[in-house]
Amino acid sequence: MAHLDTGAAPTPGGSAPILSWSNLNYDVKVNGGVRRILHDISGAVYPGELVAIMGSSGAGKTTLMNVLSGRVQGGKLHGEINFMGAKRDPHSFKRMLAFVEQDDLMYPTLTVEETLRTSAQLRLPDTKYTRAEKEARVESVLRQLRLSRVKDSMIGGNGMRGVSGGERKRVSIGAELVTDPSILVLDEPSSGLDSSSAEMVISLTKEMSHERNLCTLMTIHQPSAEMVAQFDKLILLAQGKLVYIGPAKEALPYFENLGFPPTNPNPANFFIDLMTVDFSSTEAMHKSEARVQSLVDNFADFRERRGRILPSQKEQLDSAVTTGNGLGDGAAAAANAAVNDSASASIVMASSRSSKDSHADSAGITSVYNAAGADITREAADLVLVEPPPLNSWVSEVLVLLRRDWIMTIRSRSFINGLIVQCLAMLIFVGFVFFQLKHDQQSVQNRVGVLYTLILLSTFPVVIPVMTIIMAGRSVLFRERSGGTYRMTAYFLARGLSFFPVIYVPYIIMFTGVYFISHLQYDAGKFFIAFAILAVLLFASLGFAFSMAMIVDRMEVAHTIAPVTLATLMLFGGNLSNANSITPVLRWIKYICIFYYPYSALMQNEFDGLAFTCGNGKGSCYTTGSEVIHAYGLDELSIHVCVIICLSLGIAFYIFSYGLLRWAAKPRFLWI
């Protein structure tokens, strides 16, 4: 049953609004002044209702939906919003409201069932739901959204074939529904879908709303007539102003009664045509602006009149209906019909102008007014900066994320195959270019070369693909982050750990092969130290990849910045320039250089204890490994200090990315 309401008074059916708002005004700064995006919007929605917010492009649909969902950032917001009759608490409200973005933000390599299961495991508290109950919820949502058949199919996207567009949208909805919300908000759920998929999404959403007594609110562009017929309530906006809020089936008669008979078989197109300002000529613009303004004024008058319907004032309405004061005759008649017909009496009007509190008449018609709305500046928004408290324990979050991230990593076929091929190619090329090094002067140059090559190969080919994978999941991460789905420390640990095996295994094989083919020192101690240095460098490379993925938000920019940064740092690694003779003003860079410490450690480890022959005695000659280390200026810090600093650098990269993520995705929502 649909209602037109702004307050918390019970309806004839006995249910109170789940969400009500009054006198919402939202201003943003634009060049040279302030622009009002929402003008004095009031309304209410009830459990079990399917509500569509419609209007032409730029009418303010998304803004209204974001304001109601507590997701608006920047600008000035005034008015009042109540959840179940009381001012909303930002944290508990966020847990009760599920928001489905227009773009389906999900991981492409997870299956439908895994996506829903992860959502249930992370977003339902362990204290209230057992594992079996969470599974049962996933099963029931799969069934209700007709997804059981495709539950083992991957979501797809980013060029990967997956479920269809309509199914993907249903999975997005399902991932929210498993959390058992009271309000479901959908941003343009039909966009990008063919008409039959869009209709299915809407009809299933309606079915779920009714079955679960869930209030579903959606913005929608141009729904088909069949879709309009599914809606219980319509909120029509034009230029940020309210043109209609009420039962969907009453909308056409309302406009007809105002003197606007339907001109299009699709009611949605008719409403949009009616509410759109025509910019084709000055005359058309003035005419359509006047029409839109009259629609807004008429609705305000309509509400005001209905707002005065009190048991003791029914005569006033009767006289108003008779005289048609302020309304078209037809509209007054419609209002009268609403009073007299208890079925239509579900139209519950609200006044944004009266200064009385809520009232309900004996006929079941409720007129509601919220006194706070009289002064729009009184209820200015607060800024919500605090994150919702965690739902589950840190360990439980890490375990769920670890499982999810591990599945995603091993399903990244191109990443894993690329790593394997790359490591095999490096093993063959590097190993055989620096084949079986001896102890002559050429071997000095070759040892210096092979060690620096190993360092470079442990950074560039790791950083770029890992950074790409992390960036591809940024939007999902930010969505989950803003919903307080898990702690960021849990994310970093799980995501980082999920990469370790797939990177370390091929690299260990490559490194071991190169080590023995090149005949670096055959000494167990030295081998394992070199191995440890490589392991620490890989850890730091992963940290660097995380940092890059958090600093830059566009993939193409990251793909330029990361290699350029690494290439610049290469200069300070101790191989291409002498570590001690870099221009003093730039010399400090070597201390933050990811290459310098592991290279210094590898050089000391390999050259220490070696002696070299001088051949024919022409030119300079290194007789011992220590001379080489000294000549390269790489004896400033001992091996273990280098390893510790490299490890610390890696940790610093993780901490830096964690800080960036917390700062970048920190909630800064306007809240009333």
Ligand SMILES: Nc1ncnc2c1ncn2[C@@H]1O[C@H](COP(=O)(O)OP(=O)(O)OP(=O)(O)O)[C@@H](O)[C@H]1O
């Ligand atoms: N932060 C902002 N700064 C400046 N203008 C804004 C801001 N937010 C919204 N607007 C403007 O307010 C108007 C309403 O925007 P909104 O996105 O709510 O419209 P919409 O009805 O959802 O449009 P569409 O259907 O095209 O998405 C638009 O003209 C938009 O440009």
